[in-house]
Amino acid sequence: MRVFLTTPWIPAEWIRAHQLDPCALWCAETFPCHPSPLGAGVCLFAEWVVRFAEAQPDAALIFASACDQLRRGFDTATLHGRHRAFLFNLPATQTPAAKQIYRSELERLGRCLCELGGRAPTPESLRCEMLKAAKARRRLLDAAPSSPARAYAGALAQFHRDGVFSAPPAVAPGNQVPLAIVGGPFCAPHWPLLDVIENAGGRVVLNATETGERSLFSANEPDSAGGNPFDALADASFNAIADAFQRPNTPLYSWLKPRLLARNVRGLVLWHFTGCDLWRAEAPTLRELTGLPVLLLEAGEGPGVSQRQVNRVEAFLETLK
Amino acid sequence: MNNRPRKLTLSEWDSRYSQLQREGLSEPSYGGPLRRHLIEQKDFRLEQLRFDNSPAALRLWNFLLTENDRLRQARANGDKIVGTMKDLGTVPVMAYSLPRVRAFYPDGAWWTPCLMECSDKLLQQAEAMGIDASFCPVRAMLPAFQNGEHFPRPDLLVCSAGAVCDDFSAIAQRLERLGHSILWWEMPRRRPPAAGEISCPLPGHLAAPRIQVDAVQAELRRVSRALGELAGKSLDDARLSEGIRAANQVRRLLDALRKTVYCARAAPLPALEMLVAEMLAIHFCSDRQESLAVLDGLLAEAQARVRRDEGVVGPEAVRVFWVNPVADLRAMNLLEDLGGRLCGSDFMITHALDLIPEETPPLQALACAALSDPMVGPTIERAARIARECQAGRAEAVVISRIPGASHCAREGEIIRSCLRQQIGLPAIELEIPPLSDAMLPAIGSRLQALIETAKSRRTT
Numbered sequence: 176m177r178v179f180l181t182t183p184w185i186p187a188e189w190i191r192a193h194q195l196d197p198c199a200l201w202c203a204e205t206f207p208c209h210p211s212p213l214g215a216g217v218c219l220f221a222e223w224v225v226r227f228a229e230a231q232p233d234a235a236l237i238f239a240s241a242c243d244q245l246r247r248g249f250d251t252a253t254l255h256g257r258h259r260a261f262l263f264n265l266p267a268t269q270t271p272a273a274k275q276i277y278r279s280e281l282e283r284l285g286r287c288l289c290e291l292g293g294r295a296p297t298p299e300s301l302r303c304e305m306l307k308a309a310k311a312r313r314r315l316l317d318a319a320p321s322s323p324a325r326a327y328a329g330a331l332a333q334f335h336r337d338g339v340f341s342a343p344p345a346v347a348p349g350n351q352v353p354l355a356i357v358g359g360p361f362c363a364p365h366w367p368l369l370d371v372i373e374n375a376g377g378r379v380v381l382n383a384t385e386t387g388e389r390s391l392f393s394a395n396e397p398d399s400a401g402g403n404p405f406d407a408l409a410d411a412s413f414n415a416i417a418d419a420f421q422r423p424n425t426p427l428y429s430w431l432k433p434r435l436l437a438r439n440v441r442g443l444v445l446w447h448f449t450g451c452d453l454w455r456a457e458a459p460t461l462r463e464l465t466g467l468p469v470l471l472l473e474a475g476e477g478p479g480v481s482q483r484q485v486n487r488v489e490a491f492l493e494t495l496k
Numbered sequence: 497m498n499n500r501p502r503k504l505t506l507s508e509w510d511s512r513y514s515q516l517q518r519e520g521l522s523e524p525s526y527g528g529p530l531r532r533h534l535i536e537q538k539d540f541r542l543e544q545l546r547f548d549n550s551p552a553a554l555r556l557w558n559f560l561l562t563e564n565d566r567l568r569q570a571r572a573n574g575d576k577i578v579g580t581m582k583d584l585g586t587v588p589v590m591a592y593s594l595p596r597v598r599a600f601y602p603d604g605a606w607w608t609p610c611l612m613e614c615s616d617k618l619l620q621q622a623e624a625m626g627i628d629a630s631f632c633p634v635r636a637m638l639p640a641f642q643n644g645e646h647f648p649r650p651d652l653l654v655c656s657a658g659a660v661c662d663d664f665s666a667i668a669q670r671l672e673r674l675g676h677s678i679l680w681w682e683m684p685r686r687r688p689p690a691a692g693e694i695s696c697p698l699p700g701h702l703a704a705p706r707i708q709v710d711a712v713q714a715e716l717r718r719v720s721r722a723l724g725e726l727a728g729k730s731l732d733d734a735r736l737s738e739g740i741r742a743a744n745q746v747r748r749l750l751d752a753l754r755k756t757v758y759c760a761r762a763a764p765l766p767a768l769e770m771l772v773a774e775m776l777a778i779h780f781c782s783d784r785q786e787s788l789a790v791l792d793g794l795l796a797e798a799q800a801r802v803r804r805d806e807g808v809v810g811p812e813a814v815r816v817f818w819v820n821p822v823a824d825l826r827a828m829n830l831l832e833d834l835g836g837r838l839c840g841s842d843f844m845i846t847h848a849l850d851l852i853p854e855e856t857p858p859l860q861a862l863a864c865a866a867l868s869d870p871m872v873g874p875t876i877e878r879a880a881r882i883a884r885e886c887q888a889g890r891a892e893a894v895v896i897s898r899i900p901g902a903s904h905c906a907r908e909g910e911i912i913r914s915c916l917r918q919q920i921g922l923p924a925i926e927l928e929i930p931p932l933s934d935a936m937l938p939a940i941g942s943r944l945q946a947l948i949e950t951a952k953s954r955r956t957t
Contacts, residue, residue: 214906214907214910215898215906215928216898216901216902216903216905216906217906217907218903218906240658240659240684240685242662242903243660243661243662243903243904243906244662244903244906244907246659246685247875247904247906247907247908247911248907250874250875250876250907250908250911251907251910251911253874253876254875254876254911254914254915262685262687264658264659264684264685264687266658266682266684267657267658267665267680267682268657268658268680268681268682270681270682270714270715270718271714272682272711272712272714272715273658273682273711275707275711275714276682276684276707276708276711279707283690286690420662420665422655422657422658422665422668422669422678422680423669423672423678423680424669450630450903450906451662452630452631452662452663452665452666452901452903453662453665453666455630455631455666456626456627456631456666456667456669456670457666458626459625459626459670459673460669460670460673463673
């Protein structure tokens, strides 16, 4: 059975170890569904998730509780009779209690997966899936600095869709302005933005969106000699969360700052969806903590890049050249 | 002068106050004429509101509008001040369990732009700080912290995180970035216990799995330690139990007041005063003892009016259940102007109205109370409570007021309306109430009017 995940912070290998077929929802072929009128204040991504849930009644869908919009999107989906939906309680803090919540949620998810027809993994089968995922993540991370942005986004999507690594072609260093894109989910219909940036003389050298390099959590390979692989999985995936919903949000900046420095990033594109308060509010902090200029770009309701976005990107890059 | 219940303008209250003084009105230290709040604090909105004419209501308003002054006085007297954010009702119970500690909600600054009719420029300042009008008016809290002109800077700041509004969480994070250290504690999204899980009953006819109660209890233990360190005294079970009993006294009084007012044939107190009175539950308006006296006065007034069969609005008024607090207090007056009255409410603080269990270990009881927050659980559970209370209050219509920019409002209204349609078949509308609704009043009014007419047309007798 196909199990769609709305967040990268739930390890797909846990689902795969239950002999089910995980797929990041934002990589699904039918995502996003056709655009529809957006209610006041509704996050576009959350709306897409709810519509996807309606359109795929037979698939299992794992929501994350990381934001108000997805929590209530889950409420909306279940109100309309959606079965096979699971709301994973993703803690906002990094306290011992939060860690315990995360771990117990993985266990609860495991029980739900078994009810959906999955099989509880043996330690060995879990370790095997973890090793495969860790290896793919490691290769993706290694490829990040030298890959063209759009091809790399494709490689990331393939990993989140199929769990495999496909090598993006390497790119020769040029004299484009190195940028990072930071923010919420950056889905395939929005990838033309990367071309727009390149045409305007820039290059995204760090995809730090929720669906980008930031989603490749700790690539530490589990100890094959022993130890409980579930403990290792729960610890690694919990400790690797670096996102705007966390309180405090220091893990996000701990992740971001060294990479911005290492890749000589000169400007940030803050990518966010309409109605996403969590990312919008990060704009001043991003400026203050990185010392870099920040361009806010809001995801449009349709695919592709609007002329307004093109103009903004061009003007932003002009200021950096 | 006419002493029958009615609503007065601020000017009418000037004469009413003189009359009461001549009759020997006895007031607490924070008492005085209402107009001084306009003169001294620039609470210009008071001129647009209409207030109940009772001395009990006068005391309520004076209590509310002197909170910042009373907090400053408490600080000057050596009390410790705790700023507690978002949980709306739990951490203050803990703070007031300790001697010489007061807790308040900086969140309350969301009403400052309304009260001061935006003359404070807090919303504009928030925008300059990167938090624009796409966020809920609680963003006023951010510059209020920075300029220190409203509430005193707390000695300790505590904020729940997790299943809370995104707006608030983002604003609080920004606050921390600006140098105000915050003790964050995790509030998981409440869920019903699954098969095989130990179920814990929560106040409000809810339940949560034991594992969630344990997690919240562990988090509250951290908060408890921090409060104890601040006070220089351990917040032990005995103190906490006493604090819970005292909080329950306030909650019992409020329960009696709500039942008296909401169930009466003619509403003995106006909707606006009821909104303010309910807010006392969350942190006792910074004075637990005095909040009891204020509520006692209101209850006595309401009961006396019921005995005399007197009300501020007639028995023909349409009985309306109101969901969510309003950013502009004037909206509550408007409801009554158009022929409605309150018969129940969910101002997002129903968990602060329910009694905290006194038989369970105190920290566990508080964890259960915190988890029963209507905003941290499934919206359908919130809707189910609203449906129950609509039936209890014989509601004829429901208003779901939207808070501009609030992340939870984007979807919850539709879910609640859908549940209410299915469960009790009541007409319901959503209304967005901005902090200053004057320009929107015709539109808001015509929607409310249509709802009230619809409800009236459904009457069988």
